Amino acid sequence: MTRVFVSRDMASVALGADEVAQAFAQAGCDVVRTGSRGLFAIEPLVEVETQAGRIGYGPVGPQHVAAVLDGSHANRLGDVDALPFFASQQRFTFARCGITDPLSLADYAAHGGWKGLEAARAMSPQAVVDAVKASGLRGRGGAGFPTGIKWQTVLDAPAGEKFIVCNADEGDSGTFADRMLMEGDPYCLIEGMAIAARAVGAGHGYIYIRSEYPFACRTMRVAIEASAHLVAPFTLEVREGAGAYVCGEETALLDSIEGKRGQVRAKPPLPALKGLFGQPTVINNVLSLAAVPFILAGGAEAYAAVGFGRSRGTMPVQLAGNVRHGGLYEIGFGITLGELVNDIGGGTASRRPVRAVQVGGPLGAYFPPSMFHLPFDYEAFAAAGGLIGHAGITVFDDSVDMAHMARFAMEFCAVESCGKCTPCRIGSTRGVEIMDRIMAHRVPPSAVQSGPGLLPSQEHGSLSKALYSRSPSRIDTSLDAQTTLLRDLCDTMKYGSLCALGGFTPYPVLSALDHFPEDFGASPSPDLAPVKEVAE
Template structure:
């Protein structure tokens, strides 16, 4: 007689494992008649570990499951999809998911990350198959038509970059490379990691499409060493893709492409593309002066496509559905969708994929549920540790590259960090300068020295008493503000890369929107 088993899904990505997913999986595996499978997170990080039970209605979810509670939950009917206190119903019907526009994340959390057959069954490799029968220039034109821009923060048109590499290759360059930057070091960002751990084939497919488009035969994924789960999953996925013919001799076309994962060593500066290239070549991560740009002289002097995970991961859907379909999403010059990452003091932290144009307030209040503390939002930082701090009355700004920049902000990698009314702008401005001083590669003086002097100046500024009623300032407070602005201007205009160039953004925004925080004396 066949034994009836119940399939239960427990995420295996590091965000779920950090709150006990492995222990939950072990506890469920010990229950008779249960088959445990490990998927990637759905992106609802505040609900992890999220256990999903396969039923006739679909996969029913249970949030925040703890290993010691498993026997009692099973006794209460968890394996039958019972309506329990921690239940959220059929996961695919959850409003937090159905309200999104999941394009890049359409397969996230639905299967085991390296199950290549499940990936293909849900439309995987369709973009690559189409790219394989198109001319390289046609592939590039599809990406140009889509309006896809670099999701790493710079927002440069991806198709234009690819076309530059293709033209260099056609112009006689003997080799070209594809490099993926997975050195995700910005605070409040985790989309690259979630995709690498939960849906690695989407990244590999996007990189392979890029290789066919520019004539590259070698690709590199530069992953920060702090992501051991992502590294292990990617290497497993690469081996499986090679076995099934999607890497190596791509689809039997005679066009070869191989991918290697390289570990970084914890340098934030290697999130900058030329520092990453230096590290890949075996040297210290240090910014290169430009020109030449990497598209003309990148890895070992060869034309190189450099994009981050989110950029490559958008490519399969663009090729499968056509560039125009992707371009129909979004607003203005910001086409398609963005993976917004909600972090900090937020009630519902996680990954939200929506078309560009959604407002920051909608993300923070509707998707994020406001602050976890229940206190009022005072500030929100977009774009990582080098992004501006926007006050609560500026949250109605649409999230797209140009509009956010006009409001004094920066989209960056899509990270959103929320602060309640305990936020101290002066401390965070100091942290920006301190962070830059610690992470600077040291190659240029404005970044290396300017950030150190910035920390000292903010310390002096916060220790100075406010001006008197007649405007007299015997303590030099006014001069300190002028000096800090001069430092910011020098760093912005004189730094070789965005680390020094953008560090003044959070400092200036803190001074503009929260000047009172700099007027309290500090011990």
């Protein structure tokens, strides 16, 4: 019986993978459902087991079964690992995704699973924490805080009960690595959490997943039940969030797990000292915890040997938006932004010139091609006025209106704010109003139309007219006055907001204003002086 491999990843299923798998099963094949390899342009991907190894075909439809089985299909890819998109990767965290059956304990063990946990159990808790410190692992959820230091704080905290919490509330647009890992290699996350529990002395863990990820929720629950005997006495459970963006912030997430409305807590105290139910809590992102088994199994030195500057190890970069080769690309820190967008991503899907890329989700900065020399590194991006965040890269071609994108950032913050602090709650609303005045100044109000990302009930023109009629004598609507006011507002939000939602909203707004002033009605200016190369 011919054995074929078809992805069960949510993105693959959306492209028809279930129908393809069913067609091969009806043809008498042994169908193994895997995770996605991560290149969506070739999904649904089918790999056929042969004496020469697994031979890939993609994209494939249900009507192509015969052509795939006799090897005549036009989309024959050969060895998928040898494709340029995959051959140049350094897959530490995603090594099993697309290779194994995600829910097979035998597959997981056969491909190196549980070795990290075995190593951790043979070490003292302090030794485990020291190994994570030595690896240089930093939080992959966006903040980049050293993971080992966070674990050390929880280990040293006196308490009768401690918790491990996985932040799987992947709310950034253009990001999907957490979902892919949970759907394609759930035992890796479970093993990472069990190692963290061993390191700090925790007995129970929670995986907080947004309800928009039904496949991930279902897969994780099945995997937790199947592996319970292997990670005991540590226990795990899934908690579903309702989709509030602010619950990706760690303290709002804790409130949500406790059954409260998700609102940001003031710090201190830090969650590492007083977190879930008032107890010391390790809170890490999916990718942070999933990197831990490799570190314990392969050694901290092997992980730390890869990377750039203070950014060690690999980062699963997610390419999305108007890009030819959208997907997940895991590579060591240090690759340039231009290489990721042009060489790996293949430029825009529209074949028009790239005008801007946003790195770090909806609150990340926009970078023009003149800054594509930047190395993908926490410090380099911070020096350039941006952030890596969850490593999502969204590509835009030269048809994008950057003033619309700046307005969307303010509106996004206004909609998603938990409302607890004034700079975020009120500042974002005032930001939308300022952007409307700027855009009304740029184009006559009657000619302004709704832009990307706006609420259906809103139109720039009508809102701007209302603002003019409300107090025309009190509002200086000149472009200079409004842009000055916008910058001042961004400064207040950045330094006065309680959490990163309000604090990071200025990144996309100011970067759009700085790099694309012509879209705000100003005269085009030369590109800003390029950021100096960051030495390793």
